[in-house]
Amino acid sequence: MRSHLATLSVASGCKQEIMDLTGRIGEIAGNSGVESGFIGIYSQHTTAGVFVSEYQAALNDDILAFLGRVVEDGLPYKHNSPEFSDCERHNATSHLRGLLLGHGVQLPLSGFAPVLGRFQSVIFAELDGPRERTLQIQILGE
Amino acid sequence: MRSHLATLSVASGCKQEIMDLTGRIGEIAGNSGVESGFIGIYSQHTTAGVFVSEYQAALNDDILAFLGRVVEDGLPYKHNSPEFSDCERHNATSHLRGLLLGHGVQLPLSGFAPVLGRFQSVIFAELDGPRERTLQIQILGE
Amino acid sequence: MRSHLATLSVASGCKQEIMDLTGRIGEIAGNSGVESGFIGIYSQHTTAGVFVSEYQAALNDDILAFLGRVVEDGLPYKHNSPEFSDCERHNATSHLRGLLLGHGVQLPLSGFAPVLGRFQSVIFAELDGPRERTLQIQILGE
Numbered sequence: 001m002r003s004h005l006a007t008l009s010v011a012s013g014c015k016q017e018i019m020d021l022t023g024r025i026g027e028i029a030g031n032s033g034v035e036s037g038f039i040g041i042y043s044q045h046t047t048a049g050v051f052v053s054e055y056q057a058a059l060n061d062d063i064l065a066f067l068g069r070v071v072e073d074g075l076p077y078k079h080n081s082p083e084f085s086d087c088e089r090h091n092a093t094s095h096l097r098g099l100l101l102g103h104g105v106q107l108p109l110s111g112f113a114p115v116l117g118r119f120q121s122v123i124f125a126e127l128d129g130p131r132e133r134t135l136q137i138q139i140l141g142e
Numbered sequence: 143m144r145s146h147l148a149t150l151s152v153a154s155g156c157k158q159e160i161m162d163l164t165g166r167i168g169e170i171a172g173n174s175g176v177e178s179g180f181i182g183i184y185s186q187h188t189t190a191g192v193f194v195s196e197y198q199a200a201l202n203d204d205i206l207a208f209l210g211r212v213v214e215d216g217l218p219y220k221h222n223s224p225e226f227s228d229c230e231r232h233n234a235t236s237h238l239r240g241l242l243l244g245h246g247v248q249l250p251l252s253g254f255a256p257v258l259g260r261f262q263s264v265i266f267a268e269l270d271g272p273r274e275r276t277l278q279i280q281i282l283g284e
Numbered sequence: 285m286r287s288h289l290a291t292l293s294v295a296s297g298c299k300q301e302i303m304d305l306t307g308r309i310g311e312i313a314g315n316s317g318v319e320s321g322f323i324g325i326y327s328q329h330t331t332a333g334v335f336v337s338e339y340q341a342a343l344n345d346d347i348l349a350f351l352g353r354v355v356e357d358g359l360p361y362k363h364n365s366p367e368f369s370d371c372e373r374h375n376a377t378s379h380l381r382g383l384l385l386g387h388g389v390q391l392p393l394s395g396f397a398p399v400l401g402r403f404q405s406v407i408f409a410e411l412d413g414p415r416e417r418t419l420q421i422q423i424l425g426e
Contacts, residue, residue: 001143001285003320003425005394036145037282038182040322040390044401046338052245054188058220058227059237066238070212070354078342085342095343096350099385101241103336103404106182106248106390108280110147115278117186120245136399138392140321140425141145141282143285178287179424180324194387196330200362200369201379208380212354243383248324248390250422252289257420259328262387283287283424 004032004139008041012129018060021050021135022114022121028137030112037141039114042104044136047094047128049101055121063125067097094128101125109141146174146281150183154271160202163192163277164256164263170279172254179283181256184246186278189236189270191243197263205267209239236270243267251283288316288423292325296413302344305334305419306398306405312421314396321425323398326388328420331378331412333385339405347409351381378412385409393425 006028010019021041029039043050053059077092078084105122108115114122126133148170152161163183171181185192195201219234220226247264250257256264268275290312294303305325313323327334337343361376362368389406392399398406410417 001426005320005392005399036147038180038280038322040392042392042399044404046336046401046403051241052188053241054237056221056227056229058223058229059234061226062219062221062234062238063241066213071350077346079340079346081342084345085340087340087342092343092346095338096346099335099337099347102244102386104390106246107184108147108182108278110280115147115184115280117188117276119188120186134401136392138322138399142143178289180322180422193383194330195383196379198363198369198371200365200371201376203368204361204363204376204380205383208355244386248388250289250324250326250420257289257326257422259330259418261330262328284285 001142002034004034006137008135008137010124010133012126012131015129016064017126017129019124020055020121021124025114025122029109029114032139034139034141035112037109038106039109040104040106040138041122042136044134047091047098048133049098049125050104051101051123052105052120053123054119055123071096091128097127143284144176146176148279150277150279152266152275154268154273157271158206159268159271161266162197162263163266167256167264171251171256174281176281176283177254179251180248181251182248182280183264184278186276189233189240190275191240191267192246193243193265194247194262195265196261197265213238233270239269285426286318288318290421292419292421294408294417296410296415299413300348301410301413303408304339304405305408309398309406313393313398316423318423318425319396321393322390323393324388324390324422325406326420328418331375331382332417333382333409334388335385335407336389336404337407338403339407355380375412381411
């Protein structure tokens, strides 16, 4: 049995941005020496998300527009109010949108590679950028 | 340590449909030869979801109605527009609803069985059927 | 390889309540004898949620207010109707809000501790309390 933990850094260039991590995750898996088991991909941040979806520019725009509709800007969020919060980023909506997407995903690992469907990618969503972000990749198996 | 990967096929009969996978997941776990560890259940598709909930016909209808309210049909989604997308299924809402549910779940495995609460089931949601769908079941443990 | 399953009980005092489990999860991990691998934290209930977020009173209020906006009280949910359902708790909104949060999370385990970012906590959301609730903590590694 082998356990392998790797760090993956990503740099976002915009306030909100959707990035395909599939290639870099596959490289980490391929170099881990673990043939089969689980791989998990975890954001270390509370205003970002990691999920599995189709990576397509049009759909990425639909996802960000949807998150903007369901988590509205401009409401009187307590997290944005100096009366209730010492956070100066006023990023309550970034937190709530991140909550909907989730902070991490797991996948089977088989043949030294993550198991994904034909149209599936591992996607990172920056929701309060631009920033340097860190993910942890955990692999366990044999 | 043993790693066991199995494929599970499901056939949906409707555009949207909620199915209880608990029994079939339990069979796969029972036949895996792994007594304790983790079991993960993953859809290989981007317009479906896998989650843990109570399986009840009335609640299933409430879930689909909720997804229809929060992800509205009839908006000008880019994924449905030939100008931005080559997808001819016009299924942007299916993608967004799948994103809310998530593509997979993990559970503890104990005594050769998935660990679930009294009212919990492992549920597959078809969001763009009817179709043949594939899930991957990964088990790791001893 | 070692597999370790622990039970964690929490008691909520309100209808809806957000609790930080990070300290107790860290204790269970530290006492498990497993140095590296995966740790998973799973609610055994269908009207509660487990997720990773920043634990801050103001943000917790924003999360509950958001769940109240997106899953509205007072709609004619079938799960609340004696015509369709034998559930007498009339808690359809609790189920739907739990679905958005998810029933469990996984994290890497490294150095006998869960791997979390600086502002990340493991959080339990009671959505139909007050009640005694049970979580299962699964650890697998070496």
